Amino acid sequence: MRCWRLPVLLLMMPATLPAQDLDPGRMLAATCANCHGTDGRARAGLPVLAGRPQRELQALLAEYKAGTRAGTVMPQILRGYSDEQLQQIARYLAAQPAVVAGGRR
Numbered sequence: 001m002r003c004w005r006l007p008v009l010l011l012m013m014p015a016t017l018p019a020q021d022l023d024p025g026r027m028l029a030a031t032c033a034n035c036h037g038t039d040g041r042a043r044a045g046l047p048v049l050a051g052r053p054q055r056e057l058q059a060l061l062a063e064y065k066a067g068t069r070a071g072t073v074m075p076q077i078l079r080g081y082s083d084e085q086l087q088q089i090a091r092y093l094a095a096q097p098a099v100v101a102g103g104r105r
């Protein structure tokens, strides 16, 4: 007769999940990486966002979203984010080490 106990015991073991990075700002900022570089460390031509004061970033984002600051792509992009999400993104980017690698500020 086959032993059925082992598979049943395995099913009863609690699943241990790896520690997850739950910073919503980090996940949201990943959508900016195509243009502004990983964690806001832009390379050629685009503004570096990493390590800039949260208040400054938040103000820029709010102005783009409100349409009071002109831009080619940012006003359109930021329409898709809530104010809370923009705050989370700004907080995350401000906490990143500022590395100027050919990007302009």
Ligand code: HEC
Binding pocket: 028, 029, 031, 032, 033, 034, 035, 036, 046, 047, 049, 057, 060, 061, 070, 071, 072, 073, 074, 075, 077, 089, 105
């Ligand atoms: C498609 C490329 C692209 C993506 C994606 C993108 N940006 Fe931008 N970003 C730009 C460009 C280009 C500018 C210059 C202003 C303009 O032309 O809209 C800019 C400007 C900015 C500025 C102003 C910087 C300054 O010093 O004036 C901030 C802040 C910014 N982006 C934040 C973000 C954030 C946060 C995201 C993600 C939610 C993001 N960007 C996604 C291309 C992009």
